Amino acid sequence: MDADAHAWAAFASASSDDAFCAAWLTLQCSLITGVQAGLLLLHDEASQTYVPAAVWPDPRRDLSYLTEAAERSLSQRRGAVLGLDASERERLAPDSVHVAYPIETDASIRGTVVLDLTARSEPQLQSVLRQLLWGAGWLEAMLRRRGVGREALLLERAATVIDLLQAAQQHHVLDHAALAIVNELATKVHADRVSLGMERDGKLKLRAISRTALFDSKSQLVESIANAMEEVIDQESGVSVPPVPAARGRVNVAVRDLAARAGDKAVLGIPLTSGGEPVGALVLERSDGPVFDADTVLLCEMLGELLGPALDRMLHEERWFGGRLVDKLAQWRDDLLGPRRPALKLSAALVVLAALFLTFADGEFRVSAKTVVEGAVQRAVVAPFEGYLAEALVRAGETVTARQLLARLDDRDLRLERVRWSSEREQAERKYREALAKRDRAASRILAAQLSQAEAQLALIDEKLARTRLLAPFDGIVVSGDLSQFLGAPLEQGKVLFELAPLDAYRVILKVDERDIGYVTAAQPGELALTGLGGRTYPFTVKTITSVSTPxxxxNFFRVEAALEQAPPTLRPGMEGIGKIAAGERRLVWIWTRNFVDWARISFWAWLP
Structure with a gap:
């Protein structure tokens, strides 16, 4: 009973995981009779193997003979008993069996416990496995507690790193970001001084010291900090004084010199890395208090890996454009000449081949211009005299035939005027006959003149009446004119009412840019693609080049007229598109770069004094 009480007391008062495991194994071995030895194996995250966590009764005893039972339990993920078969008993000590039971948490095997027992019946062995099953719950609780603690520590480290990254990202200038980082880091890890330096072209420059706005780069303290940083960068690993277990065996001459010069109790140097290469270093100092532990070292190493790329990018952005360009060209050169990046090499080869092809190959040079189709003849139908619109029978877009009525003017006033002049003529004619009968020569001559005047007015009115009917001069299409909304409106003499164009004759009008007009001559062929007649091109020939430009x-654009070789039946005046005039063969590189070269030449000439 005293031994059991002592085991329970040790189990209840265990202050560490190792003590807990040892007390647990001791308690299990005391609760199970006939135990000759016990071994507890737990998974080690660092080595990814199962290592002894507790050995009973003597921690110095070699229990490697229990390995077979442990491996069977781990592989089968259930309790295992070794020594039941005759072949198994030959490999064990006489009257001995090995019992193993896995430790499992969250569907993951975390270890196993193996006991060397005196031989016993199968029901008794089942009782042993049941006891181990019940006892494994304490180990599972410990492992879960350890996992929760580890996760909490990782979360705390992640939060610290995120805070420092946010402090850096709030600034776009390297020195400002570095000062924010060292101030925040000094507060987080309770350091008296934190310094940050960056390396460029093999030269280290101290960028920031915590709680210090200005410092003398030639002072002995700053030089000692820089030497410590160079020592850290050269070894590409953390260096500390006093050394932490992870940094033992590393050179720390400069770090010890800094500690002695500044009177520090502890100094820690961590490299800043980017792309696997050191680009700077952090140096943390404490003049009193505890030394830097492994958790602080791990936190600073995480910070160095995450901050390094951001600070290195800021460092490169500080360089002049020429320096960045040289680095980029050097990187491309290394990628092209190196053993990797086959896709980049293939792309570069294709670009070179394309450049050679464009330099030496010829192609057809064509001048492009916006184009509109017009009728070869365009006739205007105008108001013959002042009057009122009585009827409009067509509108723009409709086809008409020759002598077709387009519109009609109001002729009521003209007919009344004709009646009046007819009456005047009849009166003059009657008076004229009476004068002849009386042989009054003077009166007859006056009346003859009045009769001629009346007949002339009648002829004029008849002509106007005939012209109140506006007829189409030829077969064609109404290009413009819609008078359906102006019935009864007054018309001025000479006002254009309709514009007509024939459907069997067209001309192409190209608006050629002044930069390209020098390449266009008469009789050059070309092709026309119309927006309304997509899918086909229509050949044409240049006829006339006007010498007047239109802004x-x-x-500025020049008007160039061309004639279609064959007009499609669906072609209509007013259709727009793009015309391309063939201007001969040229080098492809000249065709594609001529506009830029001409612009650059003119701009350079204008810039010259």
Missing amino acids: QDGR
Whole structure:
């Protein structure tokens, strides 16, 4: 009973995981009769193997003979008994069996416990496995507690790293970001001084010291900090004084010199890495208090790996454009000449081949221009005299035939005027006959003149009446004019009412940019693609080049007329598209770069004094 009480007391008062495991194994071996030896194996995260966590009764005893039972339990993920079969008993000590039971948490095997027992019946062995099953719950609770503690520590480290990253990202200048980082880090890890330096072209420069806005780069303290940083960068690993277990065996001459010069109790140097290469270093100092532990070292190493790329990018952004360009060209050179990046090499080869092809290959040079189709003849139908619109029978877009009525003017006033002049003529004619009968020569001559005047007015009115009917001069299409909304409106003499164009004759009008007009000559062939007739091109020939330019959208365009070789039946005046005039063979590189070269030449000439 005293031994059991002592085991329970040790189990209840265990202050560490190792003591807990040893007390647990001792308690299990005391509760189970006939135990000759016991071994507890737990999974080690660092080595990814199962290592002894407790040995009973003597921790110095070699229990490697229990390995077979442990391996069977781990592989089968259930309790295992070794020594029941005759072949198994030959490998064990006489009257001995090995019992193993796995420790499992969250569907993951975390270890196993193996006991060397005196031989016993199967029901008794089942009782032993049941006891181990019940006892394994304490180990599972410990492992879960350890996992929760480890996760909490990782979360705390992650939160610290995130805070420092946010402090760095709030600034776009390297020195400002570095000062924010060292101030925040000094507060987080309770350091008296934190310094940050960055390396460029093999030279280290101290960028920031915590709680210090200005410092003398030539002072002995700053030089000692820089030497410690160079020592850290050269070894590409953390260096500390006094050394932590993870940093033992590393050179720390400069770090010890800094500690002695500054009177520090502890100094820790951590490299800042980017792309696997050191780009700077952090140096942390404590003048009193505890030394830097493994958790602080791990936190600073995480910070160095995460902050390194961001600070290295800021360092490169500080360089002049020429320096960044040289680095980029050097990187491309290394990628092209190195053993990797086959896709980049293939792309570069294709680009070179394309450049050679464009330099030496010829192609057809064509001048492009916006194009509109017009009728070869365009006739205007105008108001013959002042009057009122009585009827409009067609509108723009409709096809008409020759002599077809387009519109009609109101002729009521003209007919009344004709009645009046008819009456005047009849009166003059009657008076004229009476004068002849009386042989009054003077009166007859006056009346003859009045009769001629009346007949002339009648002829004029008849002509106007005939012209109140506006007829189409030929077969064609109404290009413009819609008078359906102006019935009864007054018309001025000469006002254009309709514009007509024939359907069997067209001309192509190209608006050629002044930069390209020098390449266009008469009789050059070309092709026309119309927006309304997509899918086909229509050949044409240049006929006339006008010498007058028209400004449009800030540029000058010349009017070039061309004739279609064969007009499609669906072609209509007013259709727009793009025309391309063939201007001969040229080098492909010249065709694609001529506009830029001409612009650059003119701009350079204008810039010259």
